[in-house]
Amino acid sequence: MRHxxxxxxxxxxxxxxxxxxxxxxxRSGALDDRTALWLTLPEHTTPAELWAAMHASLVxxxxxxxxxxxxxxxxxxxxxxxxxxxxxxxxxxHNLTDHAxxxxxxxxxxxxxxxxxxxxxxxDTPIVSxxxxxxxxxxxxxxxxxxxxxxxxxxxxxxxxxxxxxELARLVADYAGWPALVRAALLDTRRGPDGRLVTEPxxxxxxxxxxxxxPEQQKWGPIVRALAVPGxxxxxxxxxxxxxxxxxxxxxxxxxxxxxxxxxxGYAVYPDGLRTAIVENLRTEDPExxxxxxxxxSRRRRRQQRxxxxxxxxxxxESWPLxxxxxxxxxxxxxxxxxxxxxxxxxxxxxxxxxSSPRLVVARDYVLDRAVAVQAEAALRGGLLTPRARIPVGSxxxxxxxxxxxxxxxxxxxxxxxxxxxxSTLTSGEHGQHAPHVERAVPELLTQWALSLLYDNDGVGxxxxxxxxxxxxxxxxxxxxxxxxxxxxxxAMALLGHIRVAEMWTEHAARFPVPxxxxxxxxxxxxxxxxxxxxxxxxxxxxPPQAGLEHxxxxxxxxxxxxxxxxxILFGRLERVRAELQRRTGDHEGEQEEVVRASVGALxxxxxxxxxxxxxxxxLLVGTHGGDSWSLxxxxxxxxxxxxxxEALRLTEQAASHAGTRPRVGLELLxxxxxxxxxxxxxxxxxxxxxxxxxxxxxxxxxxxxITVPRADLEAIAPAGSWARELLDQPPLAGTDTVFPxxxxxxxxxxxxxxxxxxxxxxxxxxxxxRRLYLSESTVKTHVRRIYRKLGVSDRAxxxxxxxxxxxxxx
Numbered sequence: 001m002r003h004x005x006x007x008x009x010x011x012x013x014x015x016x017x018x019x020x021x022x023x024x025x026x027r028s029g030a031l032d033d034r035t036a037l038w039l040t041l042p043e044h045t046t047p048a049e050l051w052a053a054m055h056a057s058l059v060x061x062x063x064x065x066x067x068x069x070x071x072x073x074x075x076x077x078x079x080x081x082x083x084x085x086x087x088x089x090x091x092x093x094h095n096l097t098d099h100a101x102x103x104x105x106x107x108x109x110x111x112x113x114x115x116x117x118x119x120x121x122x123x124d125t126p127i128v129s130x131x132x133x134x135x136x137x138x139x140x141x142x143x144x145x146x147x148x149x150x151x152x153x154x155x156x157x158x159x160x161x162x163x164x165x166x167e168l169a170r171l172v173a174d175y176a177g178w179p180a181l182v183r184a185a186l187l188d189t190r191r192g193p194d195g196r197l198v199t200e201p202x203x204x205x206x207x208x209x210x211x212x213x214x215p216e217q218q219k220w221g222p223i224v225r226a227l228a229v230p231g232x233x234x235x236x237x238x239x240x241x242x243x244x245x246x247x248x249x250x251x252x253x254x255x256x257x258x259x260x261x262x263x264x265x266g267y268a269v270y271p272d273g274l275r276t277a278i279v280e281n282l283r284t285e286d287p288e289x290x291x292x293x294x295x296x297x298s299r300r301r302r303r304q305q306r307x308x309x310x311x312x313x314x315x316x317x318e319s320w321p322l323x324x325x326x327x328x329x330x331x332x333x334x335x336x337x338x339x340x341x342x343x344x345x346x347x348x349x350x351x352x353x354x355x356s357s358p359r360l361v362v363a364r365d366y367v368l369d370r371a372v373a374v375q376a377e378a379a380l381r382g383g384l385l386t387p388r389a390r391i392p393v394g395s396x397x398x399x400x401x402x403x404x405x406x407x408x409x410x411x412x413x414x415x416x417x418x419x420x421x422x423x424s425t426l427t428s429g430e431h432g433q434h435a436p437h438v439e440r441a442v443p444e445l446l447t448q449w450a451l452s453l454l455y456d457n458d459g460v461g462x463x464x465x466x467x468x469x470x471x472x473x474x475x476x477x478x479x480x481x482x483x484x485x486x487x488x489x490x491x492a493m494a495l496l497g498h499i500r501v502a503e504m505w506t507e508h509a510a511r512f513p514v515p516x517x518x519x520x521x522x523x524x525x526x527x528x529x530x531x532x533x534x535x536x537x538x539x540x541x542x543x544p545p546q547a548g549l550e551h552x553x554x555x556x557x558x559x560x561x562x563x564x565x566x567x568x569i570l571f572g573r574l575e576r577v578r579a580e581l582q583r584r585t586g587d588h589e590g591e592q593e594e595v596v597r598a599s600v601g602a603l604x605x606x607x608x609x610x611x612x613x614x615x616x617x618x619x620l621l622v623g624t625h626g627g628d629s630w631s632l633x634x635x636x637x638x639x640x641x642x643x644x645x646x647e648a649l650r651l652t653e654q655a656a657s658h659a660g661t662r663p664r665v666g667l668e669l670l671x672x673x674x675x676x677x678x679x680x681x682x683x684x685x686x687x688x689x690x691x692x693x694x695x696x697x698x699x700x701x702x703x704x705x706x707i708t709v710p711r712a713d714l715e716a717i718a719p720a721g722s723w724a725r726e727l728l729d730q731p732p733l734a735g736t737d738t739v740f741p742x743x744x745x746x747x748x749x750x751x752x753x754x755x756x757x758x759x760x761x762x763x764x765x766x767x768x769x770x771r772r773l774y775l776s777e778s779t780v781k782t783h784v785r786r787i788y789r790k791l792g793v794s795d796r797a798x799x800x801x802x803x804x805x806x807x808x809x810x811x
Contacts, residue, residue: 006137450469
């Protein structure tokens, strides 16, 4: 600031470092050639008091003598006699009672060549507009005073906090670059046990309280607090937050122009750290308003059919009847996707309110009081999910834990089971001690919950839920509910590949002398077709009855058609598969249940592979790195058929653990691993995995995965006379082969394509490659397209990665 203009205005809210910025200028040495005086104006300063204070400051630095009742004229007289430059700092211009004096200050800066006036204000005053129009003026506002990451690094270093650039940038963004808030956050920031920075919100919340307590913020405080409650807020939310039209208009202004809010897609939202601090301030300063606003937002989110958000805000409002209504309406969805929130709600709600709701009782006593994923896997591996077995409803006994741990099968979560971590923490008493209306509702509600798990692509959890529903229905003597649950269990078992157990459940359902439900009318023929398909028996795939589809069973109908299409691929009926996928082109992915979305995605990949369109299969797999079995099998199959055997081996290394609970996928992974190991020269691993696959096929009766890999590979691994060869040479596998093409080999790239591939490493444009190889750019593009297609990729980076996997490049 060596070349200070006549007028400098720093306009920003409290905590933006206005005072420290100017103090730094004066200490830096850049202004040592001039005299400086500093006026700090208290609240309600009158113009007369301003001029008196300025004259007193001139006296203090020896520029004049004291006088009685000094005014603007007395100050002017002193300034006309200056012999060196003078910096006058007026800190707190917003505290003036009459801003007509702003124009006089500008005149002062304009009239006296040796005077530099520096004004600090928290709000817009006339000087911000008058100054630039009258005299050479620099106005520093919020954008110029925001804290940068580099400045935050210096601050963190002074505070003894070591942080990476990215961590500091995130912290600065979390508090909108507000210097004092970032400092307060840094003071409360420590590195947690996991190595990540953890910031306690208390310091920032205290500073927010100071800001909102400023007199100039009295109008804006209620608006800022209310806007922080919903998180992302849009204009349509304002009538919910504000009854007063004037406040709504002011809120619109904040949303449109405040530097503290981030705007995108019609929404405005405070950054996370700042929002947390503001909401905490509201909660402590005005708890009644905090609860009221949260309840209002909850009701709006409920109307918008956003149950997870509605539940969260209702919990904050402690509006328990509203919490109950939201859980009642969306309990299966919330239970499967937001278990932690439901648990917190059930624990916090009055016990009598929970006891009045069959859905919440089922959630509390059958779902939330146990690690469902662990218990479902353990029960399936331990043989407890068969019609005649008894599923532990409460805590498992030591004998049951030991049986599940030491039954000879690898048990998922065995440690948790053995140590008894599945004991109830929520139940209020023994199962069976509920009110009669609650007891009667249990089987149907468990079936609904299990069906939601099935739609969410959790087949193991669905099997567990359906089997538990059947058990409870039998205990209550409810034959229709027991038959429905047994049929659904059979379907879930068939989808996993437990076809013999599925048949047991189908037979069990038939024992109940009641008409089938609509769920059974859809599920039973699909189960039969799945069982026959996995055994490689030719069977017509059923078209589910339309009568049941309006009852939430449409995803099962979609799953039936997709399952039929998978069978069509294996038998080479690709035209039918194309027709099914074409029929589904109008479906919106966001509206599909997860199990349908995942299975359709896998079907598209398999069809592309069967058609030899490896590049298309690779493009479909981009971004599908989820842990679901459909995605895993597709990625492993693609890796194998593009010749990336190391990647195929990596993806299938846990094949044996899948086989215990998901035999169909487990078999596919075991066979892919065996063939990839064989082609990689790992004969022993190939033999072991094929033997494992044959053993599982014998136990389950599942055979269709054997035609997903090259028969020649299986015959090479299994010598004549071996158990594996006997299985391959007997119907229905005798004489069969896979519909998928021979895996890609390095020699499939032509000499010209190899030359272009090597040039791609340089990262230069295709035109440059053409000049180096004396080829036209269009010829190079043709070679690149063929390379991508043959390697099963869609861009240069993946082409080079795949080429290195295949040892086509030596770097």
